[in-house]
Amino acid sequence: MAHWPLDELPGATSVAETVQNLTGIPKPGAVQSLFNPGGPWSVLGHMGKAFYFPGNGDSYVEVPSTPSLTPARFILTAWVAPVQCGMGAYYPVVDKWDPNTGTGYALYLEGVGPGQVRPVARLNGATFTGTTTFAANYDPNANTGTWTEVRLKVDGTLGAFFVNGTPAGTFTAPTGLSNTIPLWMGAMHQAPSGLYYCEIGLDEVRLDKIPGQWSGQ
Numbered sequence: 422m423a424h425w426p427l428d429e430l431p432g433a434t435s436v437a438e439t440v441q442n443l444t445g446i447p448k449p450g451a452v453q454s455l456f457n458p459g460g461p462w463s464v465l466g467h468m469g470k471a472f473y474f475p476g477n478g479d480s481y482v483e484v485p486s487t488p489s490l491t492p493a494r495f496i497l498t499a500w501v502a503p504v505q506c507g508m509g510a511y512y513p514v515v516d517k518w519d520p521n522t523g524t525g526y527a528l529y530l531e532g533v534g535p536g537q538v539r540p541v542a543r544l545n546g547a548t549f550t551g552t553t554t555f556a557a558n559y560d561p562n563a564n565t566g567t568w569t570e571v572r573l574k575v576d577g578t579l580g581a582f583f584v585n586g587t588p589a590g591t592f593t594a595p596t597g598l599s600n601t602i603p604l605w606m607g608a609m610h611q612a613p614s615g616l617y618y619c620e621i622g623l624d625e626v627r628l629d630k631i632p633g634q635w636s637g638q
Contacts, residue, residue: 422489423628425482425606428470431463436482441489445482445606455561461607464561466624467500467568473561473622474607478513481608490517491599494631497528497573502559502566502622505536510619512557513609514571515626518543519600520611526598527609528573532557532619540571540582543613545595551582553589559622568624576631 424439433452436445447460452472455462461472461480474480484490503512510532518525527543531550536558540551559566572583580594602610606626612618 422492422495422630425626426469427466427472427482427624427626429463429472430470431457438484443484443487443490445484448481448483449479462561464622465564466502466622468625471500471502471622471624472607473620474513475620477618478608478612481513482606484604484606486517486601486603488599490604490628491525492628492630493596493598494576495574496627496629496631497526498570498625498627498629499528500568500570500624501530502568502624503530503538503557504559504620505557506532506617506619508532508534509616511541511609511613511616512538512619512621513605513607514621514623515604515606516609517600517602517604518610519602522600524598525600525602526573526575528571529609529613530557530571530621531613531616540573540584540589541613542573542580542582544575544580544598547595548613549580549590549592549594551584551589553582553584553587555584559620561622568622574631
């Protein structure tokens with residue numbers, strides 16, 4: 422349904438999407454190089470370039486809402502490189518959750534200890550956590566640290582996490598996740614209660630629709 426490689430260089434004022442031309446906009450300004458104020462920073466990523474979100478949620482990518490961004494059955498995938506912030510930190514990945522209506526979806530990471538995070542999904546009024554932790558050790562300045570693939574699958578009421586392709590927990594998902602707010606990468610429309618923001622690198626964000634004939638597989 423959508424694929425944002427996040428390969429833009431400093432100065433870019435749009436963020437390309439390769440399937441439907443669902444172009445994103447860097448906020449609050451153009452893509453930047455390290456340590457410059459404005460939009461997300463361009464860094465080396467898992468594959469080519471990537472974006473690093475350095476602030477407190479003020480720097481992000483916004484994609485206007487369209488029905489194709491809220492399919493009933495989908496797989497949301499991103500390569501992530503979280504910074505070490507410790508227990509209680511949250512790291513925005515993709516957010517299309519409307520705090521006014523309590524509908525939609527969000528994928529983020531949560532710090533669970535020194536140098537460790539786990540995936541978390543907010544789906545309508547419920548929150549679900551993955552069972553697998555992984556490294557939070559990214560340093561964009563030195564270009565060191567671990568890139569990890571995180572995947573959220575919502576197939577009707579069948580929900581699941583995957584970390585580097587390995588199952589990382591299942592849950593019963595709510596249905597009816599549609600809303601009309603923009604999709605954000607690197608920030609959240611409403612922060613998770615009781616948690617504090619930490620920096621993250623994002624690369625190769627994808628939203629795939631699960632065909633009806635494959636549902637439940």
